[in-house]
Amino acid sequence: xxxxxxxxxxxxATAANQIAQLNNLPEILPFEExxxxxxxxxxxxxxxxxxxxxxxxxxxxxxxxxxxxxxxDRTEIMTRETMQKCMDIIAANNIRKVDITGGAPEMNPxxxxxxxxxxxxxxxxxVRCNLTIIVANEKYKTLPSFFAKHKVEVISxxxxxxxxxxxxxxxxxxxxxxxxxxxxxxxxGYGKAETGLILNLVYNPSGAxxxxxxxxxxxxxxxxxxxxxxxxxxxxxxxxxMPISRxxxxxxxxxxxENYMSRLVNAFNPAAVAGLMCRNTLSVGWDGYLYDCDFNxxxxxxxxxxxxxxxNFDAHELQNRNIVLNKHCYGCTAGAGSSCGxxxxx
Numbered sequence: 001x002x003x004x005x006x007x008x009x010x011x012x013a014t015a016a017n018q019i020a021q022l023n024n025l026p027e028i029l030p031f032e033e034x035x036x037x038x039x040x041x042x043x044x045x046x047x048x049x050x051x052x053x054x055x056x057x058x059x060x061x062x063x064x065x066x067x068x069x070x071x072x073d074r075t076e077i078m079t080r081e082t083m084q085k086c087m088d089i090i091a092a093n094n095i096r097k098v099d100i101t102g103g104a105p106e107m108n109p110x111x112x113x114x115x116x117x118x119x120x121x122x123x124x125x126x127v128r129c130n131l132t133i134i135v136a137n138e139k140y141k142t143l144p145s146f147f148a149k150h151k152v153e154v155i156s157x158x159x160x161x162x163x164x165x166x167x168x169x170x171x172x173x174x175x176x177x178x179x180x181x182x183x184x185x186x187x188x189g190y191g192k193a194e195t196g197l198i199l200n201l202v203y204n205p206s207g208a209x210x211x212x213x214x215x216x217x218x219x220x221x222x223x224x225x226x227x228x229x230x231x232x233x234x235x236x237x238x239x240x241x242m243p244i245s246r247x248x249x250x251x252x253x254x255x256x257x258e259n260y261m262s263r264l265v266n267a268f269n270p271a272a273v274a275g276l277m278c279r280n281t282l283s284v285g286w287d288g289y290l291y292d293c294d295f296n297x298x299x300x301x302x303x304x305x306x307x308x309x310x311x312n313f314d315a316h317e318l319q320n321r322n323i324v325l326n327k328h329c330y331g332c333t334a335g336a337g338s339s340c341g342x343x344x345x346x
Contacts, residue, residue, distance in 0.1 A: 015300030191232035208256035237342030272337030275344030
């Protein structure tokens with residue numbers, strides 16, 4: 001298993017060095033200038049529909065494309081005190097959707113407690129599950145039944161419907177473990193139309209290219225996974241790989257960085273801007289700091305507002321704030337757009 005950039009003391013382990021790398025191509029127009037050309041600047045946030053929480057960078061996998069640089073060697077973890085503050089904010093502001101991510105969020109020792117508290121508030125919970133955590137050891141094998149009990153929407157990465165491409169991106173044996181976990185989720189009702197238990201999969205390209213059309217890939221995934229493994233799921237989300245963290249390192253090491261950035265810029269689609277996740281999502285870091293999106297969080301780009309931490313949270317202040325932009329934002333506006341919920345152009 002490869003180590004995280006953080007453990008390797010790689011230059012790109014720091015947000016400042018990643019931002020410097022993003023800005024070292026003068027021929028790439030700053031993203032805000034591209035928005036101005038399209039008469040879409042400034043880009044402003046709207047209401048906070050989704051409260052996204054990164055509860056820690058610890059993960060049982062070390063995926064080659066990970067924008068979080070997560071892995072078993074990461075120790076950053078959200079404390080119960082911080083989670084309680086988040087819960088207080090959710091309750092006080094009548095937030096109806098909570099998106100829990102990581103790392104592997106289930107490795108946070110307070111994960112199940114937090115989900116239970118959300119259920120008491122009748123809050124819809126989404127969990128970004130890497131699947132293999134379910135079969136990692138005995139400790140996690142009850143996750144499918146726990147998810148079902150609390151009607152958690154499970155959103156799981158599966159790079160492809162065969163082992164070679166999946167394991168290349170996520171590590172040896174990941175495909176087999178993912179298939180077993182999906183079958184366990186199906187066995188408790190996930191992915192079945194009549195149960196209301198939502199199981200969505202996430203596709204990321206395995207190289208320096210943009211994802212294919214979401215509708216076409218979803219059809220292929222459903223046909224193949226059903227035929228070969230009797231697996232059902234609800235939707236496939238296609239997400240463009242962002243040029244940050246380990247994927248940025250891959251682009252540089254493979255001499256694909258300049259070409260990939262040019263590909264993103266050339267595929268800029270102004271129609272994708274309206275559906276960007278930063279407009280209706282607030283991202284909370286493991287330490288309680290606030291960001292416009294999970295990608296900005298990994299680059300240390302806090303919200304452009306006097307309210308930057310949950311300790312002095314003010315929903316009214318945070319609405320209509322200007323979104324913090326940089327050249328990585330081209331990744332979310334290329335082609336049909338990209339967000340935590342897949343394509344932004346439906």
